[in-house]
Amino acid sequence: MAAARQLILSGPFAYLIRIFKAEGFTMASKSKIAAAVLGASGYTGADLIRLAALHPGIEIKALIAKSHAGQPLAKVFPHLGVLGLPDLVTSEEVDWEGIDVAFCGLPHATAHQEIAKLPESVKVVDMSADFRLRDPDTYTQWYGGAHGATDLLGQAVYGLTEHYRDCIKDARIVACPGCYPTAILLAMLPLVKRKQIDAGAIIVDAKSGVTGAGRALKQNTLFAEAGEGLSPYGIGAHRHIPELEQEIGQAADETVRVNFTPHLAPMARGELCTCYVALKDDATVDSLRDALRDAYKDAPFIQLLEDGSIPATQNVRGSNYCQIAVFADRLEGRAIVVAAIDNLVKGSAGQALQNFNLMFGFDETEGLKQLPLFP
Amino acid sequence: MAAARQLILSGPFAYLIRIFKAEGFTMASKSKIAAAVLGASGYTGADLIRLAALHPGIEIKALIAKSHAGQPLAKVFPHLGVLGLPDLVTSEEVDWEGIDVAFCGLPHATAHQEIAKLPESVKVVDMSADFRLRDPDTYTQWYGGAHGATDLLGQAVYGLTEHYRDCIKDARIVACPGCYPTAILLAMLPLVKRKQIDAGAIIVDAKSGVTGAGRALKQNTLFAEAGEGLSPYGIGAHRHIPELEQEIGQAADETVRVNFTPHLAPMARGELCTCYVALKDDATVDSLRDALRDAYKDAPFIQLLEDGSIPATQNVRGSNYCQIAVFADRLEGRAIVVAAIDNLVKGSAGQALQNFNLMFGFDETEGLKQLPLFP
């Protein structure tokens, strides 16, 4: 059969294949990539499974969740029971030689410990915080412990897809950005790079649904406590700050500080970042829009709203899309840039899959075409 | 090109195609079916578009919404703006000769008036109530006006997919069941048909998310009124009752009345029907499960939960799945059967697409494989 496949995919059949495609045959020519999911019992793990299970080029071979090992997936996530995937296991039970890629949805610290054990042959798409910061000292400062796999930091690329496509393609480890940095950097980087705004005076008021806090049991994410209420948290101290300062600083070529104030909003998914920026020189709302339009002209998941439409998390729920828009400020010399994503998709599992697509030669949108679920 | 297509699809290439498929080529051999959506500005219309737009065999050619004609879809449903579909139009503006199928998400009464205007060549998948009742007098009694297209009733089939597959395949008009009847009949019909339960003593306590009430502006579906609260409505008088009584009566071969009490629950999507039934003769919880298992052994979207797991709307949100389970009652000789669906998908647009698949020769699951969105 393999010989027949060679025959078909090359030489005289190439023309035929083009005809087939033109006539409505879709090619999914790659043999499937064998994937494992580390942290399959958390929300990012679940959303990765939800998306990857329908990706034509992925075969999910192992679901790893230490504390749930031995349980069927349907027990941990009933909505995924229809998939018939293998039961949850420990990492030790996995035959890693047969795995091409590991998606990692573990908490920080645990993530790099588990990733460090994997054979070099396994590529890693990490949704944790462990490989986002290039400076291990910064990691220690913000995450409260020494980084235990500093030797791997050199193999890691910051996985903000739209800004690091080329590096991602060849990386062994892709560190997907935090959910907040994804939305904020998508909105800010083109403006900083093109010197449209003061990189050292960015104020971000962010609002997130409660899945951003993960599935761990906490009083403040109980329905009765988080519902019908809203409050800021981690003011001036949220762990996504060093990522923001690393990336914005690099784009501006200077050391910067960012005001980042997250709020917990009574919704499961969704993240909205309202960025208050000081315009540079003769920058205007229009020139900011230009910068964003140029930056994302080939980005299939970035929707720039230029007709006065306002980004809303409802408009991207369950999808990999990011909506961005620029608005005039009443304060002179300032503007407001708003970005909305689904924190579990573009902010985590979706972007992970987008990066996977680049790493393994698939179309960037493969497995990610699902439209937002509204209402 | 058409000649080449013929050549490829027949004769010596048949073997080749089988190889291709075995090797990972997916066939989508049909040229696309041209579709129009009537009622494109409502929730069922939007969900139909959400699903149909990604169906490999459908091309959406016209979006019809009288009162929004001239507007871009993104204005009415920003989450669908990425699709680049044509602007909304009136039915009169559509070239119906070029349309193969019309999905109708109009309100009752308007629906049959608009459908009656379509050429015979257009097949219709109707999500309204207008062609569900075989008896026009019953229609008048419950919907408060004479049926204006009784001549078309003979062309219509009740589109409860799992129970009417053969009729649906050849029908011109498929009348998709109401959301409640979908869940209830899927749970009850196999039990009634196999004489496991008393068809005339069924009590259904149903709970629905607010999208069941549509997008029309009503005080009781405002966030501030429907949120954080729950109440029954339309007690003993809901318009889904005659459908239930028609179908259960037919399955039981007797005239029946059903206690159907719907409740409005503070969620956007989802429908849970708790059915309290009297067992017949020597029926047991196990024999009820047997009846359901036999009925749905080849039904890709029906999930029978037999291990004590409990159906929940969270487990099917945004998907075409239906979860059903049977439980023992404390009252002797009785049982409780619970069914959960997403009212807009399996209860409306998803089932419509499932019926479309049967009508046009696609796999029943085409375009409907999306997994539930949880959380």
Next chain:
Amino acid sequence: MAAARQLILSGPFAYLIRIFKAEGFTMASKSKIAAAVLGASGYTGADLIRLAALHPGIEIKALIAKSHAGQPLAKVFPHLGVLGLPDLVTSEEVDWEGIDVAFCGLPHATAHQEIAKLPESVKVVDMSADFRLRDPDTYTQWYGGAHGATDLLGQAVYGLTEHYRDCIKDARIVACPGCYPTAILLAMLPLVKRKQIDAGAIIVDAKSGVTGAGRALKQNTLFAEAGEGLSPYGIGAHRHIPELEQEIGQAADETVRVNFTPHLAPMARGELCTCYVALKDDATVDSLRDALRDAYKDAPFIQLLEDGSIPATQNVRGSNYCQIAVFADRLEGRAIVVAAIDNLVKGSAGQALQNFNLMFGFDETEGLKQLPLFP
């Protein structure tokens, strides 16, 4: 001063007092009752504090919460921080001789252990399940452990206020009913007592907000899991069943079984019970209404809706009111009775305070006049 008080309250001043009252002086003549709250860190404890703190006849002297001892109340419940109440303590730290009444919001089992330690001089309003069941064997069967304070059962009265006023007045321990039994029994008892319905064929489909599950950390009450979804739980096995069967059985003077199926609804507060009943003999919807009207003609918190209005949890949120209405069923010889309460108020802390009022000679509505919070 005490002598002056005697003088004023008796003899020649009696007339004067009557004038004062007629002229707008309100008498709150009792010196304040010293209260302690056991379980002050749970939701029922918090709601009890919320209400009792404004009761003119109560002085909250001690807040007991073992695992939070030493913390200020504002730490555990920021919304109660304005009260300036004493910090949380252990039961051992309380000078029980100075306490007149203990409100107990502890979980079952813990409750009776703590109550058993209190001096006889302390009256107890218990919101736990521990003194609701008169038969300790039934307790053991449903709550999974022997009752450790059976000697106190004789001092306990079932605290369904509207049905046990006289006993409550003189009881040392009042066992407030569970939230579900409160709503269900208020709706059913008058009908059973007057032989309007078949006491052995009651089917109750109940829906509750998530506070019904308490403040303990559970995965299914996380916002992301409970939100936007609905499902039954504890089918045929909920611990409120024996209470229902005890009280309905006693009213009917026979042993009964009840079908009670609770559902978890995506709201914080509120409980709606839809009761499906079989009419006896020549009972009708009207005669059921008569029975309820007679039973509650002097009950300040029971609202019978007789004009077709439908009970809704929104209408009673945060208040001690209970809405009840009777509706015709399509099935002959049956009716539907719907009751709505706030599970934390009438279903727990409010009813506790109502019982307290009876026990200590206050007006039944004292401290409970707050209107529902809508929206």
Next chain:
Amino acid sequence: MAAARQLILSGPFAYLIRIFKAEGFTMASKSKIAAAVLGASGYTGADLIRLAALHPGIEIKALIAKSHAGQPLAKVFPHLGVLGLPDLVTSEEVDWEGIDVAFCGLPHATAHQEIAKLPESVKVVDMSADFRLRDPDTYTQWYGGAHGATDLLGQAVYGLTEHYRDCIKDARIVACPGCYPTAILLAMLPLVKRKQIDAGAIIVDAKSGVTGAGRALKQNTLFAEAGEGLSPYGIGAHRHIPELEQEIGQAADETVRVNFTPHLAPMARGELCTCYVALKDDATVDSLRDALRDAYKDAPFIQLLEDGSIPATQNVRGSNYCQIAVFADRLEGRAIVVAAIDNLVKGSAGQALQNFNLMFGFDETEGLKQLPLFP
């Protein structure tokens, strides 16, 4: 009787009354103030009724709602049905000579028209926007029509209670601030007055529950549209801006512009304002806290959180409290001030009642002691 009352309230009985009070008699000596509510079918009207109905010094004599005239209150607001208040009427049906005070919950424009018709003897507590702006041209500019009652502007006082107590006491018309300005000005005015912050560089990111949009039927406040989603609205163009600029400008004694960006959050009640401010000179987080502490040392409803606790709308829901806290910013020379209120209470009906108390000589907290409803 009136003579007896005179006798009792004066002369030799004064001492007796003091004893009575010391002994637990509460005096409610004022005869009741006759109140009318204009706009009784809206949310602010309803919340005013909810609170005023339990105020010992108020008798609600008329409920005015033009389009609902003739209906019982229970029809429009079932949760208020227990009050037994008079049916809704038109303003023309009211005997205004017997009314002491009118609470006005009408929309802007309609409000001043209706208020202009009232006799001078009626004091007005207006919750609309019509008398907030001292400059009628600013009104026209923002509200899109000429002000039709400019002659009354001189009688009106801006009703931000904590800052205008003295004027409010003697005013005929008190214009209660908008919900957003209430929270923002309570947080900002003391800082501006004491020159702690740059009055011309205030950036406010505000989040409100959907009741802020009123009860009018709008698509974006439907449960299915507003639920589980978040977005900004009215960016740079919200009608509360001129109020903010009027009051902050006056406090700073300069013309200022304010960046005010409101967001619609998926909750019914609650408003959280996150204010990003530039510190002046040697101002610090501590000096800001000092300014607020001094300003509100006698304000019963202002809760300054100084221990790192974070304001949350859950903590004030349903109550008249306002939580304020100051936090350090990562950006040098800046700080973050957060304020939380219930938009319908402190942001509207509660503050109205607080102003009423001042105007009619009641204790400022009368009728407003209800604690927050949490969860």
